[in-house]
Amino acid sequence: MVRIGVVLFPGSNRDIDAVNALRVAGAEPVVLWHESADLQGVDGIVLPGGFAYGDYLRAGVIARFSPVMRAVAAFADGGGHVLGICNGFQVLTEARLLPGALLRNRSLRFVSREIAIMAERLDSPFTRAIDARRPLRMPVAHGEGCYYADPETLDTLEAGGGVLFRYVHLDGTVAGGEEDRANPNGSLRAIAGVTNAAGNVAGLMPHPETAVETVLGTDDGLGIVRSLVDSAAERANGGRPVVVTIGAR
Amino acid sequence: MSTATAFRYAVNVTPKEGILDPQGRAVEGSLPHLGVTGVSAIRVGRRVELTVDAPTEAAARTTVERLASELLSNPLIETFTIELLGEIAAATSPAGDGVPA
Numbered sequence: 001m002v003r004i005g006v007v008l009f010p011g012s013n014r015d016i017d018a019v020n021a022l023r024v025a026g027a028e029p030v031v032l033w034h035e036s037a038d039l040q041g042v043d044g045i046v047l048p049g050g051f052a053y054g055d056y057l058r059a060g061v062i063a064r065f066s067p068v069m070r071a072v073a074a075f076a077d078g079g080g081h082v083l084g085i086c087n088g089f090q091v092l093t094e095a096r097l098l099p100g101a102l103l104r105n106r107s108l109r110f111v112s113r114e115i116a117i118m119a120e121r122l123d124s125p126f127t128r129a130i131d132a133r134r135p136l137r138m139p140v141a142h143g144e145g146c147y148y149a150d151p152e153t154l155d156t157l158e159a160g161g162g163v164l165f166r167y168v169h170l171d172g173t174v175a176g177g178e179e180d181r182a183n184p185n186g187s188l189r190a191i192a193g194v195t196n197a198a199g200n201v202a203g204l205m206p207h208p209e210t211a212v213e214t215v216l217g218t219d220d221g222l223g224i225v226r227s228l229v230d231s232a233a234e235r236a237n238g239g240r241p242v243v244v245t246i247g248a249r
Numbered sequence: 250m251s252t253a254t255a256f257r258y259a260v261n262v263t264p265k266e267g268i269l270d271p272q273g274r275a276v277e278g279s280l281p282h283l284g285v286t287g288v289s290a291i292r293v294g295r296r297v298e299l300t301v302d303a304p305t306e307a308a309a310r311t312t313v314e315r316l317a318s319e320l321l322s323n324p325l326i327e328t329f330t331i332e333l334l335g336e337i338a339a340a341t342s343p344a345g346d347g348v349p350a
Contacts, residue, residue: 057295058323065320094323101325108271148268148326186269 002233002244005032005042007072007088009063014049014086014209021209022046025222026244027229034063037071044081044232045072047088049141049207059102059144060090069095081125081232082201083224086142089193089203097201098194099157100149105142106178106186112141114218115184117165117192117206118172124164124195125231126202130223135168137218138211140184145205147187147194154189165193165204222246255302255337256309262322262329263294297321300337 004027006018019029030042034052039045053062063069069091076082076097084092092098105111116135119127130136149157157163167175167183167190178186185205193204208221226246233242264270272293280288299316303309313331322329 057321061320061323101323103269103326104271106269106271108275150325 001026001028002044002229002236002242003028003030003040003042004229004232005030005039005045007032007034007045007047007068009034009050009052009066009068009091011052011054012048012050012087014207017207018046018048018085018209021212021221021225022229024212024246025225025229026246027232032068034066034068037067039068039071039075043236044228045075045083046209046228047072047082047084047091047203048209049086049088052087052091055087055144058094059087060092060094063091064095073097076196076201079198079200079235081228081235083126083228084201084203085207085209086140086145086205089205090144092201092203098196098203099153099162100147100191100194102144102205103146103148104144105146105184110141110143111145111184113139113184115140115182115206116168116170117204118168118174119165120163121161124161124199124202124227126164126193126195126224126227129226129230133172135170135172136208136211136220136223137170138206138208138221140206142185142205145185145187147185147189147191147205149188154191157191157194158189160197161199162194162197163189163191164195164202165206166190167192254304255300256306257298257300257334257337258309258313259332259334260297260299260313260317260321260329261294261332262297262317262327263292265326265328268326294327298334306333306336 004022022029090102116137169182175182175190183190195202208224211218211221273291277291301309317329
């Protein structure tokens with residue numbers, strides 16, 4: 001069974017949700033402690049949500065210098081798949097593994113509610129298992145989720161397929177700026193998630209890992225978690241496709 | 250006084266020009282409640298004070314510059330200035346209280 005690491009920082013609080021989502025998606029979760037640089041041979045990595053190291057100084061920055069993050073950076077350099085969710089996304093931008101930065105929500109409010117995002121493309125390692133380009137409902141819960149990069153970086157991202165997810169209305173139209181409730185934090189160009197140039201590292205502010213079972217209101221996030229699991233399984237299998245059985249526990 | 254062996258600095262971090270600063274905007278929004286007019290361009294940043302043990306000010310400053318650019322600020326969105334607050338003589342007690350000698 002494909003093994004996916006979930007990094008546990010002091011202050012992580014969505015790690016259990018990530019562990020559950022990975023199980024639902026057919027993977028074996030492996031919790032990785034922040035003080036250890038030993039990734040225990042995992043095939044992929046999730047950086048979960050929370051407030052790593054209290055989010056002191058700037059969200060994600062102190063986590064960046066932890067032993068586990070040096071190992072994660074090396075894993076990513078080697079082509080391994082890494083998905084950062086919420087605080088995990090902030091950690092990846094601070095570590096420069098992903099472009100841009102996440103600023104204080106333009107409203108200055110912590111936003112915790114359901115939103116919708118849409119994948120820009122379904123051919124990436126993090127979106128391949130999503131059934132269609134349609135609005136995916138899932139929660140956001142963050143105070144610093146306003147995606148920012150300078151215009152040149154944004155243009156380069158767009159041209160290279162680096163924008164993975166955008167906030168959308170339920171009819172699929174892209175959200176507007178900060179005045180539009182569908183864009184919960186005022187992210188530039190309504191960007192909710194991005195990937196790196198190599199395509200093996202991705203981050204998003206919303207929480208697909210808490211939207212994997214209909215009993216929780218929506219399972220629209222499962223496609224994202226499954227995509228990571230499938231991609232990591234395939235890579236571990238030398239690039240040959242692997243059939244991952246959903247919900248195998 | 251004996252030779253200084255430690256230097257006290259302040260690193261002032263502010264949002265880069267052009268980066269929206271919602272905190273600054275919120276502070277500005279409160280000004281009418283105070284009856285204050287003619288104040289604009291408020292930017293809210295952060296100030297970090299630190300003591301560096303080093304034989305010379307130049308050596309200490311190199312350390313502060315590295316910390317300021319790698320840890321204390323994010324160069325994508327913030328700029329910083331470094332301010333020397335004072336020198337701490339060898340004879341002073343450990344720099345816990347950070348009072349410049």
